[in-house]
Amino acid sequence: MTAKISYADVEVGTELPAQTFPVTRATLVQYAGASGDFNPIHWNEKFAKEVGLPDVIAHGMFTMAEAIRVVTDWVGDPGAVVEYGVRFTRPVVVPNDDRGATVEVSGKVAAKLDDNTVRVDLTATSDGQKVLGMARAVVRLG
Amino acid sequence: MALDQSFVGRSYPPTEPYEVGREKIREFAEAVGDANPAYTDAEAAKALGHPDVIAPPTFVFAITFKAAGQVVADPQLGLDYSRVVHGDQKFAYDRPVRAGDRLTVTSTIEKIRSMAGNEVLDIRGDVHDQDGEHVVTAWTKLVARAAEEA
Numbered sequence: 001m002t003a004k005i006s007y008a009d010v011e012v013g014t015e016l017p018a019q020t021f022p023v024t025r026a027t028l029v030q031y032a033g034a035s036g037d038f039n040p041i042h043w044n045e046k047f048a049k050e051v052g053l054p055d056v057i058a059h060g061m062f063t064m065a066e067a068i069r070v071v072t073d074w075v076g077d078p079g080a081v082v083e084y085g086v087r088f089t090r091p092v093v094v095p096n097d098d099r100g101a102t103v104e105v106s107g108k109v110a111a112k113l114d115d116n117t118v119r120v121d122l123t124a125t126s127d128g129q130k131v132l133g134m135a136r137a138v139v140r141l142g
Numbered sequence: 143m144a145l146d147q148s149f150v151g152r153s154y155p156p157t158e159p160y161e162v163g164r165e166k167i168r169e170f171a172e173a174v175g176d177a178n179p180a181y182t183d184a185e186a187a188k189a190l191g192h193p194d195v196i197a198p199p200t201f202v203f204a205i206t207f208k209a210a211g212q213v214v215a216d217p218q219l220g221l222d223y224s225r226v227v228h229g230d231q232k233f234a235y236d237r238p239v240r241a242g243d244r245l246t247v248t249s250t251i252e253k254i255r256s257m258a259g260n261e262v263l264d265i266r267g268d269v270h271d272q273d274g275e276h277v278v279t280a281w282t283k284l285v286a287r288a289a290e291e292a
Contacts, residue, residue, distance in 0.1 A: 078178055083232070088227075
């Protein structure tokens, strides 16, 4: 593991570069294929509405995959992630238009732990609402 | 109907090995729009100390969730999958998943709770490689929403 961020250079409160991730219907179809999750709530508007959703929603695991990029892009080596967990608190609704939705993710160092690891707390929002709760990663720094 | 608490602690037989393919990792990385070269370029991955390209952190979910299907589909447990939503997800890694891994998953029911008519099921998936070394553990919380009044 060779993280490009040094443990000595971060402190509690250090902010990671925030990122915005676009999500369109095409993104969801591609993710369905790559992940093998073909649940129709992620691509079939009629089905989604029949089960009480406002529209097609993104895979929670897609949002989880995007959110950790704030950490892996920061450290460079994705293999430096030791732990990663989230709670799916609210769906990312993806309308069928040119823009789709966006997920905005920010992160900051919440604790310095043993063995050159730090805990990063992530915040993910879409349309102004938090979509992940308890989104935390432990990552090993250089 | 409440799920049977006696299923807590039950483990299911390990899955048949899943061989992690280089192109499957690339496909996944492209699907999440992640251009990190450690996922697609073996030399870049080696420069970071990995023997081959590695998979994004959440890649392994497809494998552990399929394994959890043994639990979900267990007729004796009686979970109504049509009402299930994904509540929480967590991973703890000993090392990243990488191309060439042949991974088996052992699923265990860690907890069953009833909350306001919802059934909450915690499943742990322990992932080992072909040498029997632990790679990652995945915890998946599934929530079966209460059936609506007819």
